[in-house]
Amino acid sequence: RRIPCEFVGANEAEPDDLVPYFSGFGAGRVMRALYETLVEVRMNQKPDGSVSVEYVPMLAESYRQTSSTTFEFKLRPGVTFHDGEPWNAAAAKSAADIFLDPKLAASLKKSAILTSVAKEARVVDPMTIEFTSLAPTSENEFLFATRLGYSGVSPRALKDRGGIAGMLELPVGTGPFVPTRATRATPGDLGDLGDPVSYTHPTLPPSYPV
Numbered sequence: 001r002r003i004p005c006e007f008v009g010a011n012e013a014e015p016d017d018l019v020p021y022f023s024g025f026g027a028g029r030v031m032r033a034l035y036e037t038l039v040e041v042r043m044n045q046k047p048d049g050s051v052s053v054e055y056v057p058m059l060a061e062s063y064r065q066t067s068s069t070t071f072e073f074k075l076r077p078g079v080t081f082h083d084g085e086p087w088n089a090a091a092a093k094s095a096a097d098i099f100l101d102p103k104l105a106a107s108l109k110k111s112a113i114l115t116s117v118a119k120e121a122r123v124v125d126p127m128t129i130e131f132t133s134l135a136p137t138s139e140n141e142f143l144f145a146t147r148l149g150y151s152g153v154s155p156r157a158l159k160d161r162g163g164i165a166g167m168l169e170l171p172v173g174t175g176p177f178v179p180t181r182a183t184r185a186t187p188g189d190l191g192d193l194g195d196p197v198s199y200t201h202p203t204l205p206p207s208y209p210v
Contacts, residue, residue, distance in 0.1 A: 018171045019108060019164055020095075020153055035173035036152040038073055038092075038144045039063065055141045059087065059152055059174065063144075068136040069119075071144065075127045081154035082178045089129040092151040096121035096131070098164050108165060117143060 020035045038060045044052050057063060060073040079087035098104060100118055117139070119132045133140055157172035158164065170179055 033177040
């Protein structure tokens with residue numbers, strides 16, 4: 001059985017905001033409490049001290065590379081956003097279209113690196129989405145686990161709040177923590193991230209602490 005415990009983590013720097021662009025590993029640690037990615041990076045240390053890197057489906061149930069520049073993701077069914085909106089290919093595309101907009105990235109003072117790597121997202125069917133890169137690259141899986149991977153952003157919240165900037169203070173994702181009050185009220189204040197109530201990690205066994 002799981003033993004109740006408290007885990008305290010420290011970042012080297014305070015996140016600039018909670019908009020789900022990947023802007024550094026410090027911000028990424030906080031983002032993963034609120035949002036989830038299509039895949040996640042899992043690192044395991046081997047007995048000889050070396051580290052193996054594995055990319056594991058997260059909001060995706062599975063994925064495959066269909067050409068040198070395209071990846072197809074079968075999305076995980078039964079996932080809902082914090083506001084009750086269903087997770088599907090349309091929701092993933094609405095987030096991807098935002099992340100691939102260089103003008104919007106610039107307006108939010110975020111890196112537009114995605115636009116130099118990724119080209120577009122296309123809905124294949126209600127639970128399948130395809131991403132196309134501008135050229136073959138060995139970093140595609142890393143992008144889906146970090147920068148482009150933060151697809152778990154509620155399309156209803158995006159519409160109601162007038163876009164991604166509306167996530168600055170009260171994010172709406174699919175992650176284990178549901179914010180219960182506005183964040184970023186003062187510098188150093190991330191608000192109340194709530195409790196991971198009834199959250200089940202999609203790929204880790206139930207006994208694994210998250």
